[in-house]
Amino acid sequence: xxxxxxxxxxxxxxxxxxxxxxxxxxxxxxxxxxxxxxxxxxxxxxxxxxxxxxxxxxxxxxxxxxxxxxxxxxxxxxxxxxxxxxxxxxxxxxxxxxxxxxxxxxxxxxxxxxxxxxxxxxxxxxxxxxxxxxxxxxxxxxxxxxxxxxxxxxxxxxxxxxxxxxxxxxxxxxxxxxxxxxxxxxxxxxxxxxxxxxxxxxxxxxxxxxxxxxxxxxxxxxxxxxxxxxxxxxxxxxxxxxxxxxxxxxxxxxxxxxxxx
Amino acid sequence: xxxxxxxxxxxxxxxxxxxxxxxxxxxxxxxxxxxxxxxxxxxxxxxxxxxxxxxxxxxxxxxxxxxxxxxxxxxxxxxxxxxxxxxxxxxxxxxxxxxxxxxxxxxxxxxxxxxxxxxxxxxxxxxxxxxxxxxxxxxxxxxxxxxxxxxxxxxxxxxxxxxxxxxxxxxxxxxxxxxxxxxxxxxxxxxxxxxxxxxxxxxxxxxxxxxxxxxxxxxxxxxxxxxxxxxxxxxxxxxxxxxxxxxxxxxxxxxxxxxxxxxxxxxxxxxxxxxxxx
Numbered sequence: 001x002x003x004x005x006x007x008x009x010x011x012x013x014x015x016x017x018x019x020x021x022x023x024x025x026x027x028x029x030x031x032x033x034x035x036x037x038x039x040x041x042x043x044x045x046x047x048x049x050x051x052x053x054x055x056x057x058x059x060x061x062x063x064x065x066x067x068x069x070x071x072x073x074x075x076x077x078x079x080x081x082x083x084x085x086x087x088x089x090x091x092x093x094x095x096x097x098x099x100x101x102x103x104x105x106x107x108x109x110x111x112x113x114x115x116x117x118x119x120x121x122x123x124x125x126x127x128x129x130x131x132x133x134x135x136x137x138x139x140x141x142x143x144x145x146x147x148x149x150x151x152x153x154x155x156x157x158x159x160x161x162x163x164x165x166x167x168x169x170x171x172x173x174x175x176x177x178x179x180x181x182x183x184x185x186x187x188x189x190x191x192x193x194x195x196x197x198x199x200x201x202x203x204x205x206x207x208x209x210x211x212x213x214x215x216x217x218x219x220x221x222x223x224x225x226x227x228x229x230x231x232x233x234x235x236x237x238x239x240x241x242x243x244x245x246x247x248x249x250x251x252x253x254x255x256x257x258x259x260x261x
Numbered sequence: 262x263x264x265x266x267x268x269x270x271x272x273x274x275x276x277x278x279x280x281x282x283x284x285x286x287x288x289x290x291x292x293x294x295x296x297x298x299x300x301x302x303x304x305x306x307x308x309x310x311x312x313x314x315x316x317x318x319x320x321x322x323x324x325x326x327x328x329x330x331x332x333x334x335x336x337x338x339x340x341x342x343x344x345x346x347x348x349x350x351x352x353x354x355x356x357x358x359x360x361x362x363x364x365x366x367x368x369x370x371x372x373x374x375x376x377x378x379x380x381x382x383x384x385x386x387x388x389x390x391x392x393x394x395x396x397x398x399x400x401x402x403x404x405x406x407x408x409x410x411x412x413x414x415x416x417x418x419x420x421x422x423x424x425x426x427x428x429x430x431x432x433x434x435x436x437x438x439x440x441x442x443x444x445x446x447x448x449x450x451x452x453x454x455x456x457x458x459x460x461x462x463x464x465x466x467x468x469x470x471x472x473x474x475x476x477x478x479x480x481x482x483x484x485x486x487x488x489x490x491x492x493x494x495x496x497x498x499x500x501x502x503x504x505x506x507x508x509x510x511x512x513x514x515x516x517x518x519x520x521x522x523x524x525x526x527x528x529x530x531x532x533x534x535x536x537x538x539x
Contacts, residue, residue, distance in 0.1 A: 006339070007339040007340070007342040007343035008343045009339075010336050010339035010340045010343060011339070011340040011343035011344060013336065013340075014336055014337065014340040014416060014420075017412075017413065017416065018359065018362045018413070018416060018417070019362075020377065021365075021370070021373035021374060021376070021377055021413065022362065022365060022373065024373065024376045024377050024383055025369075025372065025373040025376050028376050074278075077274075078274040078275055078278060079275050079278070081271045081275075082271055082272045082274070082275030082276075083275075084271070085271045085272055086272060089265075089268055090268075100279060102524055102528065104283065105524070106470065106517075106520045106521055106523075106524040107287070107474075107517060107520060108473075108475070108476070108491070108520070109474070109476065110474060110476045110491045110494050110495060110513070111287075111290070111474070111494075111513045111516060111517050111520075112283075112286060112287075113494075113495075113498065114290050114494060114498060114506070114509050114510050114513040115285075115286025115287045115288075115289055115290035115513075116282075116286045117498060117506060118286065118289040118290050118292075118293045118506060118510060119285050119286045119288075119289035119290075120286075130282070130286075133278060133281060133282035134282045134283075134286070136278055136282065137278060137279055137282045137283045140279075195364050196364070199364060199366065199367055199369070200367075201367050201368055201476075201477040201480075202476045202477055202495075205477075206495055206498055206499060209499070216367065216368050216477075219368050219369065219372070220368050220481060223368070223371075223372055223375075227375075227376070230372050231372065231376065233369075234369045234372055234373065237369055238365070238369070241361060241364045241365070242361060245357065245360060245361040249357045
């Protein structure tokens with residue numbers, strides 16, 4: 001055990017490095033005054049209350065939920081069925097989805113922003129639609145991973161064959177047997193996608209700008225005006241991400257557990 | 262055959278989406294990088310390659326990305342090694358927590374570092390109080406500050422990618438090596454690290470690409486002041502001075518090529534690692 005002392009140091013450092021910024025920011029959201037002293041002078045709920053009374057924050061939050069949630073919904077409606085069909089019926093084309101996943105992953109928002117502006121800014125397409133579409137595509141890696149893993153976990157092909165053998169129609173087998181079995185994994189992928197999109201800044205800022213103020217753009221504005229409000233925004237954001245991560249891990253555990261039975 | 266056609270209907274919307282919101286924009290970007298209003302030109306690329314300012318941006322981005330990736334790799338390599346002493350459920354919990362922090366990036370992350378190390382940040386005040394001269398002169402809004410922020414968002418990703426590679430090193434190999442008289446150090450030097458090497462290279466290239474494309478945290482910290490490729494593209498696009506979308510396209514194409522090379526390298530090394538771990 002003693003031999004690992006050196007490595008342990010790195011481990012402790014890693015945890016400290018990851019958590020110190022989070023803890024400090026959360027603490028700052030509840031500090032009365034924290035400009036001259038190392039520790040805050042007092043604690044208060046004033047900033048959080050102020051944030052929730054600010055209608056522009058509530059609206060920005062609504063826009064973020066609408067945009068990220070809308071993109072996830074569209075992905076569930078249009079991308080998931082395609083992945084299902086390709087994985088189950090055209091497995092030889094699956095490498096094309098994998099190639100698309102790598103490509104999407106390889107091109108960051110800042111590159112895609114250039115493309116979206118060049119393609120759609122001058123032909124009357126509302127740019128928010130362009131961003132929404134790009135969001136749907138940008139979560140492809142998470143959606144694919146979630147769908148693929150849950151299909152593999154439940155042996156989807158055999159499950160469908162068995163259901164049909166027992167007299168279910170194709171639609172019944174799909175809706176009543178397969179969908180409930182893969183649902184937890186799919187839902188986990190959807191939540192992960194949502195949390196990634198909720199933190200997205202580059203595309204929305206460069207392509208649409210402050211005409212569609214999301215939480216991230218609101219936060220960017222508050223960065224230079226009020227540190228306390230900014231930290232309250234980050235606090236709310238972190239709480240939301242914490243809840244989502246917790247649900248995701250529960251769902252993943254459940255879908256893994258279901259596969260073992 | 263009709264059933265295959267019916268199935269194709271389910272794939273069609275996906276193809277349309279990827280065409281409209283991925284392939285078409287990228288094509289337009291490439292075309293625009295070669296056009297100057299009335300025809301074909303290589304001028305934008307020439308401008309990129311002769312502008313010392315833009316080249317400097319590439320140089321800054323590449324150094325920042327490579328250095329942050331290497332530091333994050335070293336930290337996580339040792340950290341994963343230390344993590345292995347915990348039981349599997351505990352390790353999974355640690356990974357879950359680290360995944361939570363991977364969502365903490367961009368603007369919120371930049372702000373957190375302002376709270377810690379900004380002009381009246383927690384540590385800045387602490388260093389002043391203790392009178393540590395060398396540290397009080399540290400500026401978050403410089404290369405060093407950006408490096409700290411970049412290392413932060415590299416760490417969870419690096420941990421997530423290295424853990425399975427590490428996990429693949431089997432206990433039997435260690436036992437066999439130990440039986441044959443190898444010390445722990447010898448095992449890692451002669452067997453462990455060489456087996457993991459392609460995986461480490463792959464992880465490095467993913468981390469490198471991750472940092473090359475990062476925009477939000479650098480933008481939040483330095484506005485358009487610090488010269489990075491991603492920041493340059495954003496500035497040329499939104500026209501902080503005046504918009505030059507064609508030039509932005511050319512830079513974006515070159516950045517895209519860098520990303521593709523990094524991703525190909527990682528794909529290749531992942532395949533190699535899988536073969537090693539079998």
